[in-house]
Amino acid sequence: MATPNPERRSERARQAILDAALELCLKHTYGGLTMEGIAKRAGVGKQTIYRWWPSKAAILLEALQERGGSTLIFPDTGNLKADLRAQMNQVVTAFTDPTFAAYSGGLIAAAQSDPxxxxxxxxxxxxxxxxxxxxxxxxxxxxxxxRPDVNLPDLVELLYAPLYYRLLLHTRPVSKSQVTTILDLALNGATADKN
Amino acid sequence: MATPNPERRSERARQAILDAALELCLKHTYGGLTMEGIAKRAGVGKQTIYRWWPSKAAILLEALQERGGSTLIFPDTGNLKADLRAQMNQVVTAFTDPTFAAYSGGLIAAAQSDPxxxxxxxxxxxxxxxxxxxxxxxxxxxxxxxRPDVNLPDLVELLYAPLYYRLLLHTRPVSKSQVTTILDLALNGATADKN
Structure with a gap:
């Protein structure tokens, strides 16, 4: 008979902890999020949380990886512009979700002082x-x-950076109309036609 | 005879406080920066600082406005691409300065939980x-x-967002070669020539 592993995570507790972290981050912002608060809300001991995750950032990262999965499907219909638009619109949907904005903003804030x-x-x-x-x-x-000379990681950056720019600098709301403009400029260029 | 205004800021103290905030931010990161620490380093009382600024973020903002002035000169030689490159290269120089990266990163981190x-x-x-x-x-x-149909604030965003993207997401170092790529893609477009 196999010995049960006491270190094995209970899936139910794990999900409760991720839920608690996301809810509290939305309610109190990342700055107000504490391991104690997460443990209380999830109904587990603080030691249980520390056994599995070193920090609140680690919990949010796991939640973001798991729940942000939908943006990991990249469409391929044969029409490049339509595929980019569909995928970028998914990112806009994620970025305009208040829960997502609260925890991703918090993580990126934490990243500024923690390499x-x-x-x-x-x-x-x-x-x-x-x-x-x-x-x-x-x-x-x-x-x-x-164009054969385009460096593709650089093009990806040009397409997605303006969405992160609005998310993190809070200049204007991230939007689907922004995606239309980005695609037009990045694919066709801003320079007037020389003809 | 005019009565001296006791609320008037001493310019020397003000500069000492800005210096102290920048030095401490670089040394301890934004998270480790405190009003007490700034006061001690600048050789002034904590009350003096609180009389002039409500928070450490306000001190850094003032420092950033004042010391980041060079990027407020936009060249106009008649050659658009050369002018954009010169100005964007100035931004790269600022973003790759360790002091600037520490305090601007800290401010933008603080902005994520403080509207x-x-x-x-x-x-x-x-x-x-x-x-x-x-x-x-x-x-x-x-x-x-x-092109006459290009929305100019959107084009500005496309040009500068990739610099902020690398600064804040820490994917790759901000660089002058990045500026060359951004200008090529944003002005000429990534699509292959239809001729």
Whole structure:
């Protein structure tokens, strides 16, 4: 008979902890989020949480990876602009969700003074999404739709950076009409036609 | 005889406080910056600081406005691409300065959970710079260099957002070669030539 592993996470407790972290982050902002608060809300001991996660940032990262999964599907219908628009609109939907904005903003805030959090955000959230977009752009470049000299990770950055800019600098609301403008400028260029 | 105003800021003390805030922010990160620490380092009483500024964020904002002045000069030589490159390279120089990165990162982190700080960053740092760039782009658009249908604030966002993206998400270092790529893509577009 197998010995039960006392260190094994209870899936129900794990989900309760992720839920609690997201709810409290929305209610009190990231700055007001504490391990004690999460434990109380989730109905578990603080030691249980510390056994599984070193920090509140680690809990939010896990929640973001797990619940932000939908933006990991990159469409491929053969129409590059339509596929980019569909995927970027998914990002807009995520960025305009108040819960998402609260915890992603909190994580990125924490990343400014903690290089470990910054590296974890890049490795677990940003990079997998950039890689998928590069893959889709590669097919378009091979099909002759994109200039052969375009560096694809740089193009991904140009497409997505304006969404992060509004999310983090709070200049204007992130929006689907913004996606239309970004795609027009990045694909066609701002320079007047020389003809 | 005029009565001296006891509320009048001593310029020397003010500069000492800005210096202290910047030095301590670089040394301890924004999270470790305190009003007590700034007062001690600047050799003034904590009450003096609180009389002039409501928070450490307000001190850093004033420092950023005052010391980040160089990026408020927008060149106009008649060559749009060269002017944009010169100005964007100035921003790269600021973003790659460790002191600037520490305090601007700290301010933007604070903005994620404090809408007043977010609004102050936009009003005093971002907007004046966007306005100057829009002015320069307007001349280019009137001269027929840019497509007449391009929304200029949206173009400014496309040009500068990738610099903020790297500064805040810590994916790759902000660099002058990045400026070359951004200008090529944003002005010429990524789509292959249809000819």
């Amino acid at each position: 470990d959090i910054a590296a974890a955000v890049v490795a677990s959230i940003i990079k997998p999404r950039v890689d998928l977009c590069v893959e889709r752009l590669q097919k378009a470049q091979q099909a002759g739709e994109l | 007043d700080i977010a609004a102050a960053v936009v009003a005093s740092i971002i907007k004046p710079r966007v306005d100057l760039c829009v002015e320069r782009l307007q001349k280019a658009q009137q001269a027929g260099e840019l």
